Amino acid sequence: MSQAASGIAALVDTYLEWHAQFRPVDLTFMGLPGHDHRLPPAHPELVQQEREGLEKLRAALNALDLDTLDLGTAAPSQHAGEQLDARLLDAQLTHATAELNRPSRLLNPAWYTGEAAFGVISLLLPRPGTTSEELRTALTARLKDLPRFLNEGLAHLRSAQQVPADWSTRAATEAASLAGFLKQELWLHPAAAAPDAALSGAAQQAAQAAETFASAVQGPLRGSPDVSTACGEAHLELLMRRVHGLPFGPHEALAQAEAAFAHLTAELEQDALAFSTSWQSVLAGLDAVRPDPTELADTYRQWHQRALLASEDAELVTAASDYGLDFQPMPDWARQVSRDLYFLFYRSPAAARAGAGSVYWVVEDGPPPSISFIKLVHAVHHGSVGHHTQNARARQSPSRLARLGGTDGALGLTFLSSGTAVEGWACYAEDLLLEAGGFYTPEEGLLLKSFERRNAACCIADIKLHLGQWTLEQMRAFYRDEVGFPEARVWAESTRNSMLPATRLMYWLGTQQIRRLRAASSLPPREFHDQLLSHGHAPLHWLSVPQPADPLQPTSGAS
Template structure:
């Protein structure tokens, strides 16, 4: 019998396979070897992908035990990802049954090449030409694979296909008109136009195909209890049963609803009105600076030397963005982090409270942005890239309890230190209701005791969501099992870990040291991090 495979080389193969099979995700993560390509979703390609996934999983499970604990974590998380990926590729939740897989990848495969200046424009345009030329074949693979889909999934794919058409027919010509003269050679400009027209025709054909795609029924939107349990155990590394988690989510929802009822709703303060050039972006920057000062003055954590620049969305993408998974704050490329990251602000100026809570604290400030900076410096290779935003979701579900749990915890933290106004604290209580409701829907929908329509009704009646928002949220939950419960479970786990470390360390406890140590692990499951940090704290006390 031969020696067990080297764990580092096993991980090398895992990442090489991930980026080759998910080239659009690779672009967002900052690995640019595949910027010309789309996922191979031909029947043969999917078969090879599934076989490769299973073989790589066996290899990771059988490799030599690593001495480095971070490599051990990477093996565990990568192995878990391969298990959930194998399930998805073999189920109707993957490319064979979800038309939005194709529309999301298609739109963002183009957008990813133009949204940031990660390489010289000429190089990015060369990749754009290649992707546009291959787009018709990619969409044809979708037509060959898809036999039926839940009507709500097809509706979302139809909207995304409309956004893709807007991007190809109007967005790209607008982007091209803004390119500096002489940077792109004449023949390449002609190729962009030729391939753009062909790609738009292919997108129109795919939209017509979607109009005739049979309805698979609402039950097809549920992954099933076994699949949901798989995602909870092998992506989030939660050792609680599905029933236990569902009951806990219902209990927390009830508590949050009662807390909102007990709270007296304060009056919403008037928002600041700023006039003149740059006034819209200046308001965001003022709040960002205020959050940073508070965090540093109170010594809450290490604030990164990684500025945010609040800017408007580029004109060429604005129309398409309305019907896509287009984020205001999109995680920077983990493997090619820019010195300054651009935050694309909403087209309509929101209230001051929304700027502070959502666009600064949760996303652009102490929440996601600070967490990303720490993650990109982590020893764990998986922890650096897992929470990068890709076409329709983050790179690995395993990064979710850290990324989303931390962002929710960070908002709690700013309330704890007195930074939030009474109105913002009330909004956060209402937000907690929505967070708990999402966990309930995620667990019940995929356990099979709630339909997609019932999930929409639940969001409206129990979380106060408007019908369109409720529908969009329920559809997203149904496509990605385990993607909504991670907010609540991650947040609660961080609070629980902090309480344990405080109890162990007593007067030695430092909030800054706790946060920095926690964040240094990167975007890994909080359950794994909590186990290690608790053990390390006990060892230090017993020395």
């Protein structure tokens, strides 16, 4: 191994230790040990400490002679892993530093509530290799730490200028939900059954701290609707080019997305002529076809299996048939809290201890989703050949950071740089099953096209909001009037996007890059897609075009 390669391996270890110091809940979701007992620090010296750590990591990365990362005695896969680790490390350091140079997460009340709630919930999700005693010890320790964390958060919020009102609203909802969970639903989880005095006392104090936080952000620390949420052109440009690895900035991406939105709208109107009605009416007809609520989990499971078989028969991709996906009803302990938090029904398994399979929660409360939505979103996008296969294959990536980057954290992906790969593939996978003749109906072909139109629209909204061209209310009007989102989704989608710039554009731009790579490659579908997924969770625009006897490799140099 070259000196640079060994240096990158050591720097990855150092970076993960730094990440754990400031974001221990992420490490729990990744499955990395040693930090399950902690919540993040939020003391007054935090930003300076974080900045000093980033400067040391940047200096160490800059000191490496990355030109020595040639094949040498290393296998091609090892070489690719070293390249990806170096570039992902650069992206992570760039992103973390940039976030410190603008109003930081410490001034977002919803960051505190997300970390507090999922600091607890992350311990309660399926965790292969964890004993009951280890889980209870970690749970008690995090609950004891929760009042400290939320109190430090309130201190930051008191000293800050006003935050956006919707961030306060989201935080208040999450804090109240967390308090209720700690008083009631927590005790329905097997790990908390027959609680001892230490666990009971810690949960009671944590619930009180959550209630205090909710009251503060609803009252004296409530935000203002007049606060801008735009991150600005310079920050958005940096996120797109340096973190997502895109070869263009927001204005070119906006032009692409606006053109796509217009032509997809026109195509939907033209395609609907074959049905002698509007495309909106076709979709309404699909939405009316719903499964028996008593057979909902079985319906998910059946379409997941059909999607795996259809992909196999059409030789589209090597699906993760060796890694199971168990469809289970949402457990009683999570039913209420999952409604108010970023509680995903499918969450990426902890890469560092994935076990033999993962769980897909089926929400049985309320009307079931339509059969078509189950097929496209639950069976394909998240299950079968979508995120399920993608996550299983990413764990075999030669890059350690590319194995971890697509982890779902408390508020979103732990590495923003993983986004085009994670969401680009899952959206692309929906369309890929069109190549498995007979899997979709002609009407579902229109639904697929409407999904792509929606993703192009979200790309437009993401960019216009953060360039300052649209206010949050203008973004919401677009979602409501032009995209057709239901009202509840309009608020949730726009509020989250206002907190996390450059997250909604990665769906459509990631899908487009996969299409470009495939169009330029002469590989058969299965080989192309298998090579793509072996890359792991790293920016798609870093990849060269794969050809026969030419494995998919990261391109060299900066994007």
